[in-house]
Amino acid sequence: MNRVIAVRLLVFAFVGLLAACQDTPEPVAPAESPEEAALVPGPQGGPTDAAVFSRLIPGFGGYFLDEQGRPTVYLTDLAQAGRAQRVLAPAVLQQGRGAAVQVRQGKFTYRQLHGWHTRAFPEVLSLPGAVFTDLDEARNRVTIGVESRGAVGSVEGVLARSRIPREAVRIEVVEPIRLMVTLRDKVRPTVGGLQIRFSQYLCTLGFNATHSAGNSFITNSHCTERQGGTEGTLYYQPLNQTADEFIGTEVDDPVYFRGGACPRGKKCRYSDSSRAAYDASVSFDLGGIAQAGTAPNTGSLTIDGTFNIAAELSGNGTVGAVVNKVGRTTGWTQGTITRSCVNTGVSGSNIVQLCQDWVDAGVGSGDSGSPVFAGTSNVTLYGILWGGTSSGDTFVYSPVANIERELGALATF
Template sequence: MSIRPTTALVTLTLLALTACGSSEPRVESSAPASLEAQSSPMPAMLSVSPSSPNAGPDDDLAAIAQQYPAFGGYFVNDNNELVALVAKQFNKKPIGDAPRGRAVGLIRKAVLDYVGDADSPVVAEDQAPVKIRDLKVKIVDSEHSFADLQSWRLHPRGMMQSDAISELSIDRAAGQINVTVFTDADLPKLKTKLGQMGIPENSLKLGVGRAGKTATLLSTVRPPMAGIEVRGREGCTIGANVTNGTTSGFLTAGHCSDVEGQTEGTNFYQGRDSNNAPLQYRVGSENSEATWLSSTYCAANSSQGSALPCKDQDVTFVAYSVASNRGRMVKTTESTYSRTIDTTAAGELASYDVTAAYSSTEVKNALNQTLNNVGMRTGFKQAKVVSVDAEVNYGSDVLVHAVKLYSLDGNPVTCSGDSGGPWFNRTGVVNGINTAKLAGIQAGGNTSTPTPAQFATLLPGEAGTINCYLAAYMTPVPTIQKYYPSMTFTR
């Protein structure tokens, strides 16, 4: 089993809070007041302590639900309302009207306490930043406690290898668990096994999709900017120009190096000639790649096979051997799939200055936000955040605590070659300079879709197949900072 059960609960300061009075909205429920156990099988409760260095955002919410069983989760909706969910059941036992009504005030305060600094803004392009403390709180019914959802989500982890599960995550807005398998043929066996575990059918959203790592902005650009092509083991994209301590370099996806999960000094090259033939112009060498997590945390193993390697990031740091501009990111013309670099009035290549990066508070509140991405294959595009804590099975290894984004219009959001590219918000023009806020680095994709004709032809020097996806996975900036605490992302 990839996660060890624990009975330890985090002692929250929320225990000191008292329920609000009659001014709090009452939650209507048809659930009986009885808390008698039901006869259906119930799996043992699983949890991960939020104090663990490998805990994710959903582990934090599950701990709140252990203290307040009626807590069903929260999210910020499209109307910039902070939606707090009040559950009808905990541990498959109904929660009565009266205890649910009494819990509303505590849950409201628990959510506001959890989201962090009340001055942290909710980031939305083309809108004035809204402080979290100023958001309207909306109370909505949900079926299951978040503690149950997280526990039921952890149980199938051990089936990732043997039962073809490609993704596990929680849809906070729906109050359900996303379980995705590789093919339609895998669904019947999965349904049977989940049912045998005692996981309620109405808590599940089952889907089919195969996760893949996405392996142009092809011009020779000096100094290199984030968003342009770079080639290590395969073609990828520069995600961010940074300094790590005193060393200047860039970030890209870890699977773009020769050996994933270790530092072996892969050389990276950039630029193509007028016929798109790759130039052997070395721009840097791998300096430090984040390593695999302990298999005791997220082995995703089973009795039928050995453990899969697992990590919570897909990032490597490459030290530049050429001049660099920290925080500089390419600006394309911003029609969908544009790979054309915009120009300034003076005829120079246009760019963004990264002036800020997402905090952990902003990542955990990013649900439903629309982010931008630039990748060497697909150029500029946008997608919506649908999960801030997804687990992804690539078949050979597992990525946990990834941010998942999904297509806005049914067209691909990532294709082979986009790996490592930046996800960001445009934050306006300051003193004539385009500015951006970095959210994270592109890792991979899921939910295969036909490759559009404009991306279907391999470039000179490329091999294999170009794959495209409706969903993308991102390593968020705070996770990167866990491995590179001395890294600076901004100008």
């Protein structure tokens, strides 16, 4: 109850202050142009206060807090300083600041800036390299952000065609604003760890490689139309089987062999790996592996950086060694190698993968093909993951030495 009364009192007090201001026999500045007269909340969202101040303070050019947090106002007419102090006082007090407002000489009124900004921003933001437009209260200008100096000329062209004074606009070269990208998004250049699709299946891109036959990426043999044998599987990244997401074609998936080291009744290979040739239009980062999250075992799929392959392990991993993997389902997981060079039967098949390494770390459906590596910056490539337990706490990978034994020499960084 008391709270309601208090709120009502505040409202009355604020309306009273505004009324007092309006009682002052000072003229409200006329609009400089028809569009300035139509000062309404614009694309920046909510310049309602500025619109009110524009009506009540002739020559008002913007209100903001400076680097030290001091209330500051731009005025084109410094003779309006006293009026500005009175009008702005409630807002300043509401922000918990001292009542004193700094006054700066402005070149343009807020209404002018608003009109120019409204006129320019749709065309400017449609230009390649445009990042943002801002009615910049703190600089008494319209500020336009562009990715590079190369975009400045086109912005100036828009300003000229729109008859916006060049001196009213600041053009800054800024970093582009990037959306959060995950392992399941379209990423170019491609890196290891990204989601790939073929037919009705999803897997993970293992690593990029240059091969004597051309630019390639490596994923699992079971991530092809048929495990063992080359059928020209078409790969897409990340999901849609459309031309703009097409990345490459399976070109090498050795057949599984019987006899020799392979147990009777089984068929074997030393790696669950296949090689796909990149489409010429697709850019890729040789040695790059997506870093999902800022730490392992968080479940994050957001790409926060890149691991760079700097070496390859020459044989099997050592039991107890800590390794990582990055896959489209469980992201960046880390754990220790628990078994080295294990002949591993594949669930639901008569396939045995010879001399594989097991790791106690998280895995999930869709992680097939994930790059496995040691280190967290310049990393050593260990191989690619191909399977795991149903509980998702142990995975198995094919060592990169086994992969090259079957696919031929690969340059991976």
